[in-house]
Amino acid sequence: xxxxxxxxxxGAPKVSLRSVTKxxxxxxxxxxxxxxxxxxxxxxLIGASGSGKTTLLRCVNxxxxxxxGVVLLDGDEISAIGLDPNPVxxxxxxxxxxxxxxxxMSVARNITLALTKVLGLENDAATQRATELLTRFGLADxxxxxxxxxxxxxxxxxxxxxxxxMQPEVLLLDEITSALDPELxxxxxxxxxxxxxxxxxxxxxxxEMAFAREISDRVCFLHAGSVAEIxxxxxxxxxxxxxxxxxxLRRVRSN
Amino acid sequence: xxxxxxxxxxxxxxLTTRQEHERQQRRRSSFIAAxxxxxxxxxxxxxIPRMPRWDRVKKSxxxxxxxxxxxxRLIDAFWLDVKIFVWTTPAIFIAALLIAxxxxxxxxxxxPVRMLAAAYTDVMRGVPVILWIYLVGFGVPGLGxxxxxxxxxxxxxxxxxxxxxxxxxxxxxxxIDSVHESQRAAARSLGLSSAQTMRHVVLPQAIRRVVPPLxxxxxxxxxxxxxxxxIGPIEILRQAGIDKAKFAxxxxxxxxxxxxxxxxxxxTRLTDYLWHRERxxxxxxxxxx
Ligand SMILES: Nc1ncnc2c1ncn2[C@@H]1O[C@H](COP(=O)(O)OP(=O)(O)OP(=O)(O)O)[C@@H](O)[C@H]1O
Ligand SMILES: [Mg+2]
Numbered sequence: 001x002x003x004x005x006x007x008x009x010x011g012a013p014k015v016s017l018r019s020v021t022k023x024x025x026x027x028x029x030x031x032x033x034x035x036x037x038x039x040x041x042x043x044x045l046i047g048a049s050g051s052g053k054t055t056l057l058r059c060v061n062x063x064x065x066x067x068x069g070v071v072l073l074d075g076d077e078i079s080a081i082g083l084d085p086n087p088v089x090x091x092x093x094x095x096x097x098x099x100x101x102x103x104x105m106s107v108a109r110n111i112t113l114a115l116t117k118v119l120g121l122e123n124d125a126a127t128q129r130a131t132e133l134l135t136r137f138g139l140a141d142x143x144x145x146x147x148x149x150x151x152x153x154x155x156x157x158x159x160x161x162x163x164x165x166m167q168p169e170v171l172l173l174d175e176i177t178s179a180l181d182p183e184l185x186x187x188x189x190x191x192x193x194x195x196x197x198x199x200x201x202x203x204x205x206x207x208e209m210a211f212a213r214e215i216s217d218r219v220c221f222l223h224a225g226s227v228a229e230i231x232x233x234x235x236x237x238x239x240x241x242x243x244x245x246x247x248x249l250r251r252v253r254s255n
Numbered sequence: 256x257x258x259x260x261x262x263x264x265x266x267x268x269x270l271t272t273r274q275e276h277e278r279q280q281r282r283r284s285s286f287i288a289a290x291x292x293x294x295x296x297x298x299x300x301x302x303i304p305r306m307p308r309w310d311r312v313k314k315s316x317x318x319x320x321x322x323x324x325x326x327x328r329l330i331d332a333f334w335l336d337v338k339i340f341v342w343t344t345p346a347i348f349i350a351a352l353l354i355a356x357x358x359x360x361x362x363x364x365x366x367p368v369r370m371l372a373a374a375y376t377d378v379m380r381g382v383p384v385i386l387w388i389y390l391v392g393f394g395v396p397g398l399g400x401x402x403x404x405x406x407x408x409x410x411x412x413x414x415x416x417x418x419x420x421x422x423x424x425x426x427x428x429x430x431i432d433s434v435h436e437s438q439r440a441a442a443r444s445l446g447l448s449s450a451q452t453m454r455h456v457v458l459p460q461a462i463r464r465v466v467p468p469l470x471x472x473x474x475x476x477x478x479x480x481x482x483x484x485x486i487g488p489i490e491i492l493r494q495a496g497i498d499k500a501k502f503a504x505x506x507x508x509x510x511x512x513x514x515x516x517x518x519x520x521x522x523t524r525l526t527d528y529l530w531h532r533e534r535x536x537x538x539x540x541x542x543x544x
Contacts, residue, residue, distance in 0.1 A: 061444055089446040100441035104459050113455060114445035166445060 012075030014039040014201045015060055015092075015170055020069035020079075022055055022225075029055045031225040032069070039169075042202040044212035044233075047222035048248060053205035054097075056222070057172040060203065061085075061092040073170070090118060093163030094172040097179050099155045101147040101162070107134070108143040111162045119166065133161045137191055153184030160191050170201040177208060189215075209252055213237050221245045314504075321506035325498045329507060332494035333514050336480045339408075339490070343416045343480075344473065350420035355427035356453070372424070379421025385482050387414040392486035411483035419476050426468045430461035467530035474522050478515060491515075 013036040022030040029052045037043050045053045058064040059071060062078065062085040071079040078088045102110050108130050115126035134140045137157055147155055156176055163171060173192065177185040189211055195202060196215055206212050212219055212233065219236040221229040221244075229242040240246045270278065303309060357365075357372035379387075391414035396405040403409065434457045442452040484493035491511050498507035 063440055063444060085443075086446045086448060089444055094444045096437065096441065098437060100437045102438065102441070102456055102460075104463065114442075114447060117451050117455065118446040162445070 012072065013037055014041070014074060015203065016072040016075075017056070017059070018070050018072070020056075020059065020066050020071060022052075022059060022064060022066050029225050030059070030066070033222075033226050034069075035220060035227055035230070037170075037201055037203060039201055040197075040199050041217045042196055042204065042215055044216040044219045045203065045205040045222055046207075046209065046212055046219060046248075047228075051222040052225040053222055054174050055225075057094060057174050057203060057205055060170070060172055061089050061094050063094070086118070090166060091168055092170045092172065093166055093168035094174065095156070095159050095163050095176050097175040099147070099152070099159045099179070101155055101159055103147050105146075106143065107139070107145050107147070107150070107158050110147070110158060111165050114162075115165055129165055130161075133165055134158075137161060137194075151184060152180045153187045156180065156184075156188045157191055160188070164195075168200070170203065171195070173202065173204045173206070175205050175207060177206075177211075207252075209237065209249075221248065223248075316505045316509050318504055318506045321502060321504050322510055324502075325495070325507040325510055328498065329491050329494055329510050329514060332489055333491040333511075335488060335490040336477075339412050339415070339480045339483060340477055343412050343419070343476070346416050347419045347423055347476070350416065351423035351427055354420060354424035355431060358424070358428050359431050359453075361449070376421045376424050379418050380425070382418075384415065384418045384479055385485065387418050388482050388486060390414070391417070392483070407487040408483065411486050411488065415476070415479060415483060419472065419479075423469065423472055426465050426472065427461065429468075430465035431457060433464055434460045464533065467526050467533060470522060470526040470529065474519050474526065477519055477522065481515075 015035075015037040017033055017035045020030050020033045021028065033052075033056065035043075035056075045056065047053055055064060059066050059079070065081070066079050069079075070077050073088060073091065078085075101107075102113070105113065108127060111130040111133070112121075112123070112126035115121045115129060116123060121129070131140065131143065134143055137160075139154060139157060139161070142150060142154060142158070147158070150158065156179075160173075160176070176192075177188050180188065185208070189208070192202070192204070192211075193215060202215075204212070204215070214233075216233050218230055219233050220227055221236060221240075221242065223242075223244045229236060229240060229245045231241075235241075236245065237249065240249060306312075354372045354375060357368045358376070360369055388411050392407045392411040395410045395413075396407055399405075438456055438460065439452055442456040443449070447455070481490060481492040484490050484496075489497070491514060495507040495511040499505055
């Protein structure tokens with residue numbers, strides 16, 4: 001609630017979903033879902049497999065079209081039918097669980113492709129931006145490598161850099177450590193830690209409860225396509241009010 | 256083989272038991288392969304000449320003087336096959352790519368285009384090549400066009416290109432379909448348009464994957480070029496027919512076959528090699544046995 005008040009003071013929330021419904025055939029995946037995320041805020045989405053975390057993120061950068069409700073970016077409706085999604089996608093980046101790097105391109109080209117083709121940067125400027133980011137995240141020596149020559153952790157860091165290079169206002173992270181060996185998770189999460197507080201708005205779907213608790217301003221528990229509970233990490237993890245949240249956390253902790 | 260192996264393992268003079276075992280296995284299979292080839296060749300060399308009519312067959316199919324006489328003419332005529340092949344191939348690739356892209360378009364507004372492209376590939380692939388060559392090669396010049404647009408050579412090549420672009424379009428389409436949807440998602444999420452995604456992300460991966468089947472189609476095309484002879488142009492098959500009629504000897508056909516083989520076998524080997532390389536790259540580590 002405090003965040004809502006805060007964002008009202010600075011204008012509209014960065015990202016806002018209002019009564020969003022999304023179905024695949026007869027399977028209703030998002031049900032009348034509403035969520036506001038303030039500028040610079042870090043919100044984690046937790047919930048059982050199939051609860052709709054991925055779908056929610058994909059709706060925000062328009063990889064999916066919603067059936068009902070609206071999605072707003074800075075108060076502007078972006079979910080309208082027939083709207084060109086590309087300007088929105090420039091402002092909202094996404095990183096996938098399976099990295100999805102382009103296997104036929106070098107690391108550097110993976111990063112510069114959209115910089116040159118979408119933002120219209122010159123090759124030199126794009127390469128410079130890629131080099132800066134690779135250096136910042138300890139991957140400078142990998143610029144010329146191809147994705148299959150990198151470890152999973154390195155690939156995922158490149159995927160994050162690829163999204164960051166577009167200088168998005170919002171970054172969506174979809175279980176970015178789920179496909180990684182445990183010893184590689186840390187290096188990827190470190191990148192996210194570094195992003196927090198840089199002004200970028202982060203919406204993070206994750207199964208890493210400890211990480212969600214540490215990094216989030218607010219944690220959002222999704223159940224069957226709706227927000228069952230949302231609050232500060234200490235409240236949601238420490239004193240969950242909703243029975244379904246309690247059940248979910250018990251199950252997660254017993255594993 | 257054994258020598259090379261020896262030299263390579265020079266640093267570690269002693270082979271492990273396993274390496275020793277594998278080496279023996281390799282030697283054994285090379286020996287079996289060589290021995291069985293030898294047996295077959297001996298059988299052919301011994302038994303075929305004993306066939307009752309071998310002398311006649313030898314004279315009419317393997318006449319060395321006839322070979323010498325026909326060879327230069329056949330090679331000359333083969334040049335036309337090569338030319339037809341060389342000018343149809345790029346046209347086929349371009350047409351096929353456009354058809355494949357049309358079939359893969361996703362916009363609902365382009366439904367008629369998708370239907371048309373699908374109909375085209377079905378019709379082209381549903382009729383024997385030779386029939387298209389007759390229909391187009393005789394039909395279109397029959398319209399009374401002016402030179403050079405009445406040449407059977409031209410329209411025969413067009414017929415060949417039409418059918419083959421149907422086949423090659425399907426190969427491209429399979430390649431495009433084989434690129435995982437998540438690659439498109441990644442590209443689109445960065446703000447690339449669907450055309451840019453196709454051009455920079457999907458097609459480069461798709462084409463790399465279909466190089467072997469494409470080469471396969473090229474090997475077939477290389478042979479089917481000879482069908483154009485059936486509507487007039489004097490390429491190698493027709494020249495061999497002329498020689499055969501003139502000298503009452505089938506040797507020119509054997510020579511023509513050898514000339515074809517000299518082109519198709521290297522192409523086929525290359526295809527196989529690329530195929531294996533692609534398989535190794537994409538199908539993970541081979542199981543031992
Ligand atoms: N493209 C699709 N077509 C049909 N059904 C889909 C599609 N994408 C997702 N679904 C369905 O939507 C539901 C929610 O999926 P989603 O991937 O959003 O869940 P999730 O919370 O991300 O789960 P997980 O934790 O396993 O990643 C699932 O029942 C899934 O089967
Ligand atoms: Mg998911």
